[in-house]
Amino acid sequence: MEKFVSYTDTVVPLDIENVDTDQIIPARFLKSTDKAGFGDNLFRDWRYDKAGNPVPDFNLNKDIYKGTILVAGDNFGCGSSREHAAWALAGYGFKVIVSSYFADIFKGNSLNNGLLPIQVSPEFLKKLFEEVTRDPATAVQVDLEEQKITFIGGSEHFDIDPYKRLCLLNGYDDMDFLVSRLDAITEFEKKHAQL
């Protein structure tokens, strides 16, 4: 996995609550057996009409919003466990997602793909939406080392699991760790078998 330290870019605002993984990537696009190409169908049914033409009102289709930081409404990523949602967002080019709340499985899937979910306060999120609406060129700075997110209207500390933070900063993943513990796991199994 690539190292993640700090990042600055403009944003795409998606001021909708409870965006579920079926909207991020509809089930009919889950037939592929590899991880590539899901970005093309990100938010498919909001982004394109039935004839396959871009919906002009949808923010991802607006020229003014070309950033790689997605700012979304509360409870982003609820629903299915499909990691395809994280692959679609990362495949499209997003590096960071900002919301006031993330669903559990989605959050884990994002972190496993180097896509950083940042949970901010509802007040911070509201201000950010307002600022981006006023000036679409608003830049957002993310500092993972300091756990700080900043834009012209304010700055906020964000929480992240300390272990996950280290993984991202160093480019490790859970697989590396687990595979290094196979001896301990085998030892555990001997005791566990007696339950």
Add this chain to the structure above:
Amino acid sequence: MKKTLFDKVWDAHVVESIPNGPSVLYIDKHLIHEVTSPQAFSELEERGLKVFRTERIVATADHNTPTKDQHLPIKDDMSRRQIEQLTENCEKNGITFYGLGHPYNGIVHVIAPELGITQPGMTIVCGDSHTSTHGAFGTIAFGIGTSQVAQVFASQCLLIEKPKKLRVNVNGTLKKGVTPKDVILYIIAQLGTNSGTGYFCEYAGNVFEEMTMEGRMTVCNMSIEMGARGGLIAPDQTTYDYIEGREFAPKGEAFEAKKKYWDSLKTDEGAEFDKEYHIDAAEIAPMITYGTNPGMGIRITDNIPHSDDASAEKALAYMGFTGKETLLGQPINYVFIGSCTNSRIEDFRQVADYIKGKTKAGNITALIVPGSQQVVRQIAAEGLEKIFTDAGFEIREPGCSACLAMNEDKIPPGEYCVSTSNRNFEGRQGPGARTILASPLTAAAIAIEGKIIDYTQNLN
């Protein structure tokens, strides 16, 4: 220290804990299917790793399979390729696979319990968020992403933070015609779609104690719809009676020994939860949803609540509702009875009992999709097949089907479908389709009337 059911099962599976970090949690059973496993197998290969414990994995094909002519090659190229890939991956790695046509094939969360694979006190994972279903047996069961599927392949473990604990107590007497699906839809409507995020939820109280295993599975299945990674119900005699004699359940003395252990798993008196709710069973009525998340539910006789919230307005606009109106009398053209929430034999018995001697309304297309081949055989053995076909319902072969509409079973754009599944998200049952979640009994009654009705007045 007093422990909850969740603590006891969790503690028995912790291999080690990273200071100030997650724990290495041992996984007893890993269930896999065609949609969320191929990239995990590829990842293993790319990293030069092997499957660590093949005997702890069981595979089925369900999400993307046709529900018609399963004996013929799958027409859709990509769907066929996905199943072929799973078959190859299982063969190569020595994994048990119940593919199409196998007598044990079916929806992953239906087959594991009915085969006795799911047992109390276990940890169970699957690349599917409705893995919470298995919590009905007092297991820690939860959905995982594909990266985690690969991790469990390679180590039989996951690195995971211990979630917080939530308990929902429902006590009292349920009204006539109120089913387990109504109970969970009511809980989600009351608590909201993200009330459980970060938690595992234990369901307690006489209402769950008196439920059948099928009912408990329906409840635990939808835990994820309030954001909870999993739900649990303490194992008891009902659990043991269900498990005893099933194909992969322990037998004889081994079963008796297990029962003693399972008995010890109940939450200790006075154990603490991070959050707790109490619900009066008498408040619960048959439920339906009116919006685009499972928390947007009302009693079937209530009016849609008014909201000025932009997201709620967007949901109502998608559904073609204005807010404040009643849904009673709303014409419905599609009814889907199936999915990992409600496709077990008890669900179909309830439906058959209601529709026996009746005929579906002329405008209705009613689909019955059993959860497994075993349920198919039970439907036939109990003579339910004839009741369904006589009433004009169409019976299909097992699979996830129109719950997520990955296969051909889609609801047309703009149409309402009263569905016994678990999600009413936009486009979930096909682009533009409008899903109204309900119990099998409600769905059956609506199929007969062709519109939304309060069927409780028709009950004896």
